[in-house]
Structure formats: C-alpha cells, structure tokens
Amino acid sequence: MAKKLIVSAIQQPCGDDDYSVNLAFSIAKIREAAAAGSDLVVLPELHLGKYFCQIEDHNVFDLAQPIPCAATDTLSALAKELKIVIVSIIFERRAAGLYHNTAVVFDKDGSIAGKYRKMHIPDDPAFYEKYYFTPGDLGFTPIQTSIGKLGVLICWDQWYPEAARLMALAGADVLIYPTAIGWDKNDTQEEQSRQLDAWVTVQRGHAVANGLPVISCNRIGFEFASHGESGIDFWGNSFITGSQGEFLARANESETKVLTAEIDLVRSETVRRIWPFLRDRRIDAFGDLTKRFID
Numbered sequence: 540m541a542k543k544l545i546v547s548a549i550q551q552p553c554g555d556d557d558y559s560v561n562l563a564f565s566i567a568k569i570r571e572a573a574a575a576g577s578d579l580v581v582l583p584e585l586h587l588g589k590y591f592c593q594i595e596d597h598n599v600f601d602l603a604q605p606i607p608c609a610a611t612d613t614l615s616a617l618a619k620e621l622k623i624v625i626v627s628i629i630f631e632r633r634a635a636g637l638y639h640n641t642a643v644v645f646d647k648d649g650s651i652a653g654k655y656r657k658m659h660i661p662d663d664p665a666f667y668e669k670y671y672f673t674p675g676d677l678g679f680t681p682i683q684t685s686i687g688k689l690g691v692l693i694c695w696d697q698w699y700p701e702a703a704r705l706m707a708l709a710g711a712d713v714l715i716y717p718t719a720i721g722w723d724k725n726d727t728q729e730e731q732s733r734q735l736d737a738w739v740t741v742q743r744g745h746a747v748a749n750g751l752p753v754i755s756c757n758r759i760g761f762e763f764a765s766h767g768e769s770g771i772d773f774w775g776n777s778f779i780t781g782s783q784g785e786f787l788a789r790a791n792e793s794e795t796k797v798l799t800a801e802i803d804l805v806r807s808e809t810v811r812r813i814w815p816f817l818r819d820r821r822i823d824a825f826g827d828l829t830k831r832f833i834d
Contacts, residue, residue: 541686542805546579546713547572548756548798550777550790551586553719558587558602562610565627566617572797573621578686581626583758583777584694584719585640590762590771595670603632606654611643619649624684626691628717630671631656640672642691642717644682653682657693658702665723665771668695679705687712687804690751694718697738697755701828703745707817712804714745718757721773735774735792743784750811752787752802753780759793782807 549568553561565582572580585591587610591599604610606629618625624646631641640657656675660668679702681688690711696702697716706714720738722731739755746753756777763770778789779800787800811817827833 541578543801543803544578544686544713545576545799545801546581546752546754546779547575547577548581548754548777548779548788549583549586550757550759550775550794550796550798551583552760552795553583553586553758554589554760554762556589558610561587562613566613568795568797569617569623569625570621572799573623575797575799577623577799579624579626579689579754581715581717581754581756582628583756584628584717585630586628586717586758587630590719590758590773592668592671593665593763593771595667599671600632600638603630603638605632606641606643607651611645611651614643615645615649615651618645618647622647624652624686624689626689626715626717628693633673637673638671639675640668640693641675642693644684644689644691646684648685652684653680655680655682655691655693657696659695659699661695665769679709681706681709681711690714692716694720697742697745700741700745700748703749707749707751711751712807713802714742714749714751714753716742716753716755718755718777719773720757721771724761724769724772731774735776738774739776739778742778743780746780746782746784747814748816750782750807750814750816752782752807753778753784755779756798759795782810 631639642655646652662669690706759775788798
C-alpha cells in the first residue's frame, strides 16, 4: 500500500435526461484527474442522472441497473486503461422489487474490488429515498483495493458518527462520501448557510475523531424531476481534508471542478499517536449505543 496518494473528487452537474451524457461527462473528468496523477477518483452520488428521489413514481425503477451493467463495464475498462481506482454510485436493481443505492469500487486492474450499499436511507420532502432504496446489507466494511482500504459511505450516512467510526475500526485508510445534497430555494439565506456549515462541519469532525482523511463529493446545479415540485439547488462545496480535518482542496457551490490533493497515510498514523482517541474509547460503557433511545 502506498503511503501517499493523489486523490480526486469530481464535482459535476448530473441533470441531463440522457444517462450517456452524464457518464461521458464523468469519464472526461476522470481522464483529467488521471492526467494530474490521481490514484483515486470519486464521483457524486447517482451521477448517471437526475436526482429522481424528489418524487415517488414507480416508473423510475426502470432506471435501475444490475451490477455489472453497461455503465460499470465502461468504468471498469476505464479504470484498467488509466490504472486508477474509481468510486461510482449506481441505482442497483438487485431483483424485481429490490433496489439499492450502491457504491461500486473499480480497482486499477479493472476488477470490481467491492460494493457498499447505502445503510442510512432518508425520507424527507424532496428526498423520498425510502420509496426507492432498500437499506444496505453489506455492513460498514472497508473495500480493499491496491491503494488501501476505502471506507465508502453515501450521503445520508455522512451525518452518523457511528458509521465513520465503524469504518475506522475496520481499518479504513480514508473516509469517502459521494453525495447528492442541496437547498430548497424556499429556505432563507440564513437557513441555507446553517445547513451547509453543518454538512461541512460534521464530516470534518469524522476526520478529526478518527484520524483519517475525508473525501466529500457533491453534485452541482438546480434540478427538478416533474409534477411541479420546487426542486433542489445542489450546493456543491465538495472538499478533501487531511486527518485533522484541515482542508486540502475545496470547491464552491457552483463550479464544475476536479478537486485534487495528496493525502499522507503516514501522517494519519502520527495524528493517531498524538490524539489516541481509539485507545481511550470506553467500550465498556458504550452498550447503550445499540438502543434507539434511552428512556
């Protein structure tokens, strides 16, 4: 395993109705990242198309694909050609009536190194994911690749410190959060600012608490699905941090950008020696964490 890695997050629009257009855009940006020397490229959540979870429509299930599929075959061949690790998020058709929001990790030889199925599924206005996605059943297990163990989590998972901790305890070298999150245009500027600050802060906190770099990759652009809903203004602000939560690369709310940074896994070891949070965990007193609420 390399001690230093060049990593990239692709902040891009994903709102074209044609999946092939969105995939071609992602591929062009992956090539750009590879030309910059990246070992790892992360794409936004469900980057092949619009964020369809704004509505509940059973016809949308026609968009789901088995794994492997044509899109994963294309990304597999690209990973092999460029000798780069790619993290992509697919609307997975596992069986009739059984669908997942699934990360697929392609190793440098083009093989599928592993999958992660989104564990926490939201159900909020314009984020009706429980209608579409079955909660993941693969656990919080890092995916072993030629460049290290990737702790891949997806969007809503990023709000849960337990998910990041379990990935860290299982040996993840980096935490990765492909995301589709944005504002309701009816929210005030103050509320929008609070939401964005909370989103950035909680993920930086996962870096600090676990002594691990974080890659957070969001989409950009305004999208609405149909039926006249107000739509979502995806807020971008993708970023990469080091193992103390320090920003290594960051995008704004609207730019198409390939964020690239070097992460130092030796430094992660040093940080954990200085701040030995794993050593001092009171696992003898944490049993109540398995309860929904303590009455």
